[in-house]
Amino acid sequence: MRPDDLPHIKDLPLFSEMEEERFAQLVEGAFLQNFPPGVELFSEGEPADFLYVVTEGHVELYASANNRETVIGILEPVTAFILAAAVSDAPYLMSARTLDKSRLLMIPASKFREMTGSDSQLTTAVLRELAKGYRTLVKAHKEMKLRTALERVANYLLRENKRQGSAGHFVLQHDKRILAALLGMTPENLSRAFGSLQEYGVTVEGTRITLSKLKDLETLAKPTTLIDDPDY
Amino acid sequence: MRPDDLPHIKDLPLFSEMEEERFAQLVEGAFLQNFPPGVELFSEGEPADFLYVVTEGHVELYASANNRETVIGILEPVTAFILAAAVSDAPYLMSARTLDKSRLLMIPASKFREMTGSDSQLTTAVLRELAKGYRTLVKAHKEMKLRTALERVANYLLRENKRQGSAGHFVLQHDKRILAALLGMTPENLSRAFGSLQEYGVTVEGTRITLSKLKDLETLAKPTTLIDDPDY
DNA sequence: CGTCACTTTGATGCTGATCAAAAATGGTGG
DNA sequence: CCACCATTTTTGATCAGCATCAAAGTGACG
Known part of the structure; x- marks a missing residue:
């Protein structure tokens, strides 16, 4: 050592x-x-x-x-x-x-x-x-x-956005395949979830994520400190 | 006190x-x-x-x-x-x-x-x-x-059977409604799961459970010490 | 013995998995 | 630097699992 x-x-x-x-x-x-x-x-x-x-x-x-x-x-x-x-x-x-x-x-x-x-x-x-x-x-x-797959994805994006400085855009830290397993879903489903989230202002370009309608996304995701706040 | x-x-x-x-x-x-x-x-x-x-x-x-x-x-x-x-x-x-x-x-x-x-x-x-x-x-x-709802029910029954002395029959400790929530499913679904398990030797009479084809049930449930053994 | 909660049963629909295949990506050696 | 290959990701079609809604049946308890 x-x-x-x-x-x-x-x-x-x-x-x-x-x-x-x-x-x-x-x-x-x-x-x-x-x-x-x-x-x-x-x-x-x-x-x-x-x-x-x-x-x-x-x-x-x-x-x-x-x-x-x-x-x-x-x-x-x-x-x-x-x-x-x-x-x-x-x-x-x-x-x-x-x-x-x-x-x-x-x-x-x-x-x-x-x-x-x-x-x-x-x-x-x-x-x-x-x-x-x-x-x-x-x-x-x-x-x-307590959450559906789509909600889990939405909340993950919100958490990751915050963790990377709340800039409204950030980079996925892991392969989508691994992310899917972490979120308890299949890669196919994660891909479709990203598609569904477009109308909530989520843009996915490779590993780059942009959140342009934070409010809308939060309305869908309904984050709560008792699940989503890492310091709680 | x-x-x-x-x-x-x-x-x-x-x-x-x-x-x-x-x-x-x-x-x-x-x-x-x-x-x-x-x-x-x-x-x-x-x-x-x-x-x-x-x-x-x-x-x-x-x-x-x-x-x-x-x-x-x-x-x-x-x-x-x-x-x-x-x-x-x-x-x-x-x-x-x-x-x-x-x-x-x-x-x-x-x-x-x-x-x-x-x-x-x-x-x-x-x-x-x-x-x-x-x-x-x-x-x-x-x-x-890692398990479907039916597998979770089957494994729960096997664990409970063991916990209550491996006699092949035992009594459910909780309302089925609560059991369903513990197993991550709806009460309706738990009821149907019990129905499906009949062909695996599971009899349900109120709170009394009988397991008459342990082998078959285990084949379905595939219990593993790394999930089902409380002492592991 | 009537009421209320729990449980079961049936019908239906959504969520998410699976299977198949095309498209995109990234790393590697020529 | 490019062509190739392997892997990842996406897209489409289909299917299974499970939830929901509705209603009837059951049982416990005042």
Whole structure:
């Protein structure tokens, strides 16, 4: 691991409160590794050997059953993931693959569990982080059960617009195929959804999105802080 | 609060490791209260003032948007709920109501947060409990995105059969209306799903269920530990 | 024993999946 | 830099799954 990566990682909410010495201890058995796009990091059902942190690139969490596959979430820097499995010493419930060229910190789960047992700063930070992750997942679950596919697309566009500076135009961060799975629909359906949203001022040119009738789109989407606000 | 309730509660995984004195401190500001069925305990969007523990009865966690309502989970004794909101000092993302006559421990969230900051036994226990809750939710989310309504019903029946002793017959624990919402479908559809499952050996007489062709039902349902095993 | 909520049944229509194929895009090697 | 290939995206046609609306049947409880 490059020494100049460390400060960057130490700044994570997860580690920032730890004593330097404790942090050094945690990280000494860890790897910081580069991956090309499309690499499978782990597969659901495997024992959770590592806790991961994305520091560059993007990671897709996905799950399969019955010949179907769906995306549970997409992680951007800087985010720790698979915390619950690592804490519980249980099998991964999701698989993970890199979407882009990515840089990941891999902390052996046994070491991590050992340290969460003894370092209360760390335990508290992990608890906060996991609580945040839990709430994110509740929102995703609510969205899935309470909204139609078209509403999910509309709200996704509104969230992404806000996230990229509320300029009224932005760039899709992922392939439409992956976006479709994240939104719980087929690529064909997503394409048609974009078509239907034209009358609500949505223009799609490749990955470039323009929202020209925000009001109308919001009337359709009916966003709510209790699903759409990432800080809530 | 009745003094003889305390030992019962102290036995919760959440509290069992705490020192007696700390536990007394936590519980001194708490209420242990009886509720009739159908009482709304709190509503999504409200600040999380209490952490709850069901000690008797059943509690339904539900959420609304757009005139739609869905059930996120149903809790039985003895379970702490709404941990993430209490930890995060954030608004509830779900509403809760009693389904039966119920007995609930209500711990002021501020007190709870205060103590998780200072008692590392408690912090660790909360972390474990929350990690378990997170994994339960991941399973629910996967089920929702990866299975059809009929498959969800079939798998629910298999899980419930196992939970009630694998006798091949058992009793539905909730109104079919509520069960339908939990499974992400309408009551009409659940009724029809039961009809379709007759050819797989499923008999429904009121709340009494009999499974006479387990093999066939499993062939249809394709249960997997990574969704259906509560201990995984 | 009447009322109210829950459940079932039937008819119909919308939402979204599937299948097939054309069009667009992006990366690669010549 | 261009031609080619593989992949992604779009478009069209069709179908299955599930919701909705309406109404009858059932059961619990005052």
